[in-house]
Amino acid sequence: MKSGLGQHKQMLLLVLLIALIVPLRSLAGEEDSTVQQSIYVAIEPALVTNYGGPGRLRYMSVDVSLRVSGIEGEESVKHHMPYIKDAILNLFAIQTNATLDTAKGKETLRKETFEAVESILLEEKEKSLLEDILFTSFVVYR
Numbered sequence: 001m002k003s004g005l006g007q008h009k010q011m012l013l014l015v016l017l018i019a020l021i022v023p024l025r026s027l028a029g030e031e032d033s034t035v036q037q038s039i040y041v042a043i044e045p046a047l048v049t050n051y052g053g054p055g056r057l058r059y060m061s062v063d064v065s066l067r068v069s070g071i072e073g074e075e076s077v078k079h080h081m082p083y084i085k086d087a088i089l090n091l092f093a094i095q096t097n098a099t100l101d102t103a104k105g106k107e108t109l110r111k112e113t114f115e116a117v118e119s120i121l122l123e124e125k126e127k128s129l130l131e132d133i134l135f136t137s138f139v140v141y142r
Contacts, residue, residue, distance in 0.1 A: 037070060038068070040066070041066045043065070046137065049092045051092060056142075059141040060138070063138075064133060064136070066134075068130055069131055073128075073129030076129060084120055088117070091116055114130070
């Protein structure tokens with residue numbers, strides 16, 4: 001009988017130990033879930049505009065995605081999407097062939113686009129939650 005009682009005590013100890021570990025793991029999981037994860041918000045449809053000033057018409061078509069921090073960032077860019085699209089299209093319209101012919105020029109345009117969108121988001125909040133802007137497709141028609 002004593003060995004049976006000892007097993008019950010061991011089993012009870014094991015159950016208590018598991019009961020303590022499970023809540024600790026769930027608390028650790030709650031901490032991890034508060035870390036803001038990146039969310040990608042695609043601007044759809046692709047942005048198409050003419051560029052280059054006078055002379056022959058030239059067009060560009062660009063698929064743009066915004067990488068934002070968490071749900072709050074996603075909601076913010078969706079709320080301001082018409083304003084964001086307008087600002088990006090206006091920026092694209094003033095480009096030249098010289099700007100768009102090089103990888104460096106496209107990267108500069110991407111950075112300028114980031115700054116334009118960030119300034120829109122900062123108008124409403126002190127933190128924009130915008131992490132990056134990606135051009136997932138970039139086609140120029142001449």
